[in-house]
Amino acid sequence: MKRDDELDLGRWVDDRLAGRVPDEAWEPNVLRGLAQFQDRRGLHGHRRSSLLWVAAGTAAACLPLMAFPVTRTLAKNCVSACVSQSDKLRGFFTGKDKATGPRIVFATPETRKPAPDFTLNDASGVPVRLSDFRGKVVLLSFWATWCVPCKTEIPWFMEFHETYKDRGLAVLGVSLDDDGWKAVKPYIGEMKVNYPVMVASDDIASLYGGLASIPVTLIIDKAGRIAVTHVGLCPKSEYEAAIDAMLAE
């Protein structure tokens, strides 16, 4: 340390840094540098204006799309699909997958309420009265032709009608279509629906609590009381288990 102290600080540092002075013979190529500089300056301006054009074009293309009901609905469906998929993914990772738990909830016999009675005509004009099915288990489905999950359920209900009709199950469909038979008849013809289908009158929805969203599926016990009210779609196997349980009561 004593030796260092004796040295002149400035000279000591200059000695260390002396090797950093570039060779006098080396000359930076100014023309090449200038050419690169001009190129990149031009490129920068060009790139910025291109980006602005792309952004403006995208905005111009997107705005009219959002103005149409069809494209708006498409966007809404995309968002819903993303939300449902992310829910599934979250359920998968957290182990709380809603789909794995039973969705159908049974009311105990003592808490069941009587199903409001109604009489509606079926597709061929024959009146169908709910209370006529007393002594049978009734699967009552509220649906509509525009409802996508309903389209999934209808073949299951047709199968249940075939499989369980001899064991005491009646399947009834009540459509909530605003266009009535005009929309429903071609639809059930195309789907070859094998169980009685009716079109709801105005007061039916209020009898059953408004039916704000569909599908709504009710399972009515043999005494005409509501044992299950399920809103939305649930796995076919759960419906089967519920019907089996109700028929065994």
Next chain:
Amino acid sequence: MDAVREAAVEMKSNEARCDIETIFQAQYRRIARLIAGVIRDPARAEELAVEVFLKWSRNPEAQGKNAEGWLYRVAVRTGRNELRRKTRRSRYESLFDFVRGTPTPEELLSAREEQQRVDVVLSVIEPRQAELLLLRSQGFTYDELASALELNSGSVGTFLSRAQQTFRKEYIKRYEKR
């Protein structure tokens, strides 16, 4: 009238472009040499000098009265950042020396151990002190140092002396105190 105004605007923009290119031609050599002095890599120094001028040309505030000072300050800072990157990289590479095998005599000769030590010390001391020492080593006068680093010209000597002390202390701590 519009045509006259357009012509005036075009002339003004041409003038601005000429100014920028004139300054480029006047200062490029010194900026590139300054960076080369910091990073000891002439080819890379030329690229970085272009970067410095690009930054300058996009920053209207830097094109004022003290444009030269701005260019020197940003050049030395750019060089030091490159030096820090190089130092970091060589540290990681040294971790994998066993993979590369024994260095050849040429590699050993070109190691320039002393300069690598200086690189490391300049990378770890306070940036402003490193910049001061690097500019001074390139022959900058006190006035030029004051202008480039925005210092009071009367206190450049004090700052320089403090920077030299820090440099020596760090160097000795790392390489001579064994």
